[in-house]
Amino acid sequence: MTLRCPCSQEHCTCCIQVFNACIEFESFLALDDVSFAIPRGVLTGVVGPNGGGKSTLFNALVGLQPIAHGQILINGLPPGNSRGKISYVPQKERVNWRFPLSVWDVVSLGKSAKVSLLQNLGFTDNSLIEESLRKVDMWDNRDDLVSKLSGGQRQRTFIARALTQEADILILDEAFSGVDISSQEGVINVLRSLRDEGKTILVATHDLNTLADRFDEVLCINRHICAHGKPESVFTKEILTELYGSHGEVFAEHQIGKHTHVV
Numbered sequence: 001m002t003l004r005c006p007c008s009q010e011h012c013t014c015c016i017q018v019f020n021a022c023i024e025f026e027s028f029l030a031l032d033d034v035s036f037a038i039p040r041g042v043l044t045g046v047v048g049p050n051g052g053g054k055s056t057l058f059n060a061l062v063g064l065q066p067i068a069h070g071q072i073l074i075n076g077l078p079p080g081n082s083r084g085k086i087s088y089v090p091q092k093e094r095v096n097w098r099f100p101l102s103v104w105d106v107v108s109l110g111k112s113a114k115v116s117l118l119q120n121l122g123f124t125d126n127s128l129i130e131e132s133l134r135k136v137d138m139w140d141n142r143d144d145l146v147s148k149l150s151g152g153q154r155q156r157t158f159i160a161r162a163l164t165q166e167a168d169i170l171i172l173d174e175a176f177s178g179v180d181i182s183s184q185e186g187v188i189n190v191l192r193s194l195r196d197e198g199k200t201i202l203v204a205t206h207d208l209n210t211l212a213d214r215f216d217e218v219l220c221i222n223r224h225i226c227a228h229g230k231p232e233s234v235f236t237k238e239i240l241t242e243l244y245g246s247h248g249e250v251f252a253e254h255q256i257g258k259h260t261h262v263v
Contacts, residue, residue, distance in 0.1 A: 003071065007037040015040045015169060015200050016061065021070035023056055030056045032224045034070070038202065038217075040168075043195040045215035045231075046204045048243055052222040054204040055091065058171050061202075062088045074169065086169040087162035089155070091177065103149070103157050104142040107132055110164030132163035136190050152183025159190060169200045176207050188214050208240075 003019050005012045014037040023031040031053045038044055046054050059065035060072060063079030074082035087110075107129050133139040136156040141149070146157060155175055162170050170191075176184045184207075191201050195216070203215070212231035220226040220234055226242045227234035 005037050006035045007039065012037075013039045015075050016202075017071075017073040018061075019071040019073075021060065021072060022068045023053075023060060023065060024068045030223065031060075031067075034221070034225055036219060036225055036228050038200060038219075040200050041195060041198045042216045043191055043201045043214075044203070044217045044219055046202055046219045046221065047206070047208065048221040048226075052243070054221060055173055057221065058088065058173050058202070058204065061171060062086055064088075084165065085167055086171065087165045087167035089158045089162060089170070089172040089175065091173045099146070101146050102142065103133070103138055103144050103146060103153075103160075104129065106146050106157055107138075107142075107160045107164055110161040128164050128166075129160075132160040135163060135193070136160045137186070150183060151177075151179035152186055155179060155183075155187050156190060159187070159194075163194075168198075170194065170202070172201070172203045174205065175203050176205050 003017075005014050005017050006019065007014050016038040018034055018036050021031055021034045022029065034053075034057065046057070048054050056065060060067055061074065061079060063082070072079055075085055079086070108126075110132075111128065130139065133142055136159050138153065138156050138160055141153060141157075144153075146154060149157065155172075159170070159172070172191075175187060179187065191203065195201055202219075212235060215231060217229060218231050218234050219228045220239055220243055222243050227236075227239045
């Protein structure tokens, strides 16, 4: 049976489709009947409380976490059959920063899955690595140790690594955690540029203050999908309260005072 895409559009352009997905850890239901779709070439912010299922969802999208029920399709295929089409930048806490690797070393690892016989014989084409580093403005830092970089530089390095994998979809988990405001803007500008090239990008974030200014769409998740759409349509008191309780209600009232178009 052919499933109808959750986007419900007659001419669907979605590259990520999730149908009634459930994920269980022993007796705990981490994701409950989650359905949504992401069109190609869209920059989407994924927001929700700690423990709300953002990282669990990302792990499922890249095939690291099995689902108990439902279906996930990446470009029409299950995640396990979509290797090379999707690249994942995990939370910084999951990266061993003590490894003595340079920026060049880290970015070159993105090519490892595409190593050919000629490359094994020493005939390497490093043009893709250089192009990726230049796109994220890290070419001048290519010899620096990753352990010595700022938070924003590390994020741009890992984005460059994802680019060398030549993936169509980029997923970044807490990309702005520990990154100062000015560096955040640098990262988001890189992501916008990649979106304009046709990349589909999902970014989990806790920073709601600039949500409406940064993303084309917002996916709100708290073990289920609370809302999905344009920032101005989902940035409401009811939805933020569903996500964050009383803290969300206070934040929503503050935002309503700042943006009269928010309802």
